[in-house]
Amino acid sequence: MIATKETIYTKDAANKKISVVRDFDAPVEQVWRAWTESQLLDQWWAPKPWKANTQSMDFQEGGTWFYYMEGPDGSRHYCRADYETIVPNKSYTGLDAFCDENGKINTEFARMHWKVVFSKSANGTKVEVEITFTSEADMEKIIEMGFKEGFAAAHANLDELLAKQ
Amino acid sequence: MRRDVFQGIADPTRRAILSLIALQAMTPNALAEHFDCSRQAVSKHIKILTECQLVKQEHSGREIYYYINAKKMKEVDKWLEQFRAQWESRFEQLDAVLKNIKTKKS
Numbered sequence: 244m245i246a247t248k249e250t251i252y253t254k255d256a257a258n259k260k261i262s263v264v265r266d267f268d269a270p271v272e273q274v275w276r277a278w279t280e281s282q283l284l285d286q287w288w289a290p291k292p293w294k295a296n297t298q299s300m301d302f303q304e305g306g307t308w309f310y311y312m313e314g315p316d317g318s319r320h321y322c323r324a325d326y327e328t329i330v331p332n333k334s335y336t337g338l339d340a341f342c343d344e345n346g347k348i349n350t351e352f353a354r355m356h357w358k359v360v361f362s363k364s365a366n367g368t369k370v371e372v373e374i375t376f377t378s379e380a381d382m383e384k385i386i387e388m389g390f391k392e393g394f395a396a397a398h399a400n401l402d403e404l405l406a407k408q
Numbered sequence: 409m410r411r412d413v414f415q416g417i418a419d420p421t422r423r424a425i426l427s428l429i430a431l432q433a434m435t436p437n438a439l440a441e442h443f444d445c446s447r448q449a450v451s452k453h454i455k456i457l458t459e460c461q462l463v464k465q466e467h468s469g470r471e472i473y474y475y476i477n478a479k480k481m482k483e484v485d486k487w488l489e490q491f492r493a494q495w496e497s498r499f500e501q502l503d504a505v506l507k508n509i510k511t512k513k514s
Contacts, residue, residue: 267503268507269506273506273510277505286501286505287504291501
């Protein structure tokens, strides 16, 4: 059984920052893999009903993860994450962006800066995600883009994955 | 210039103004007394909050009263709710992925 874990969200509007903190019931090395290996990222990164599909992954400092999110209607949003710093099993930082199918960054959407920190917790691993936006308006814009349909189905997702096993 | 609720709440003084008038409608003078900054600075914040539609004003005799537009404030909650739902969806999937890694190993 997977216990429902509580996620802590903190919105720091003044600093245009949002933090998401959550515990996972697995050792740090496994959680790190799930966040940094493309074949694992593809299985969870896109909020349902979107699906992430990796085009290329170069997980190293200065490297890029290039992928698209596919919607139930077949529409695709291409995205990239450009990694800045990587400390294996501890943390990574990077910039994300929406882009075209060739990886060219769409400047209509502001990029978000990510910092993800992994640490050992009592029952597994604590993951702290810190997302910094360039403006408050961007925060709103990015969330509104495309994911709305996913929200209703969010909770059906886990059951479905478990049923497959 | 485009204004939205997030610009409204992005400033600490504006957040303080909102929490004051959430308790009761206030005149510009009454409001300014709560702040160290100049009256002009307070009215500038009020102007932005009005443009974001977070604050409404009502005339009562010769006085103007500012009060909070609760409906618009809810947009902030709604936004965070969407953000939250998006992450819940991801994390539930991640739980399943991690469980799968574990199962394969043992």
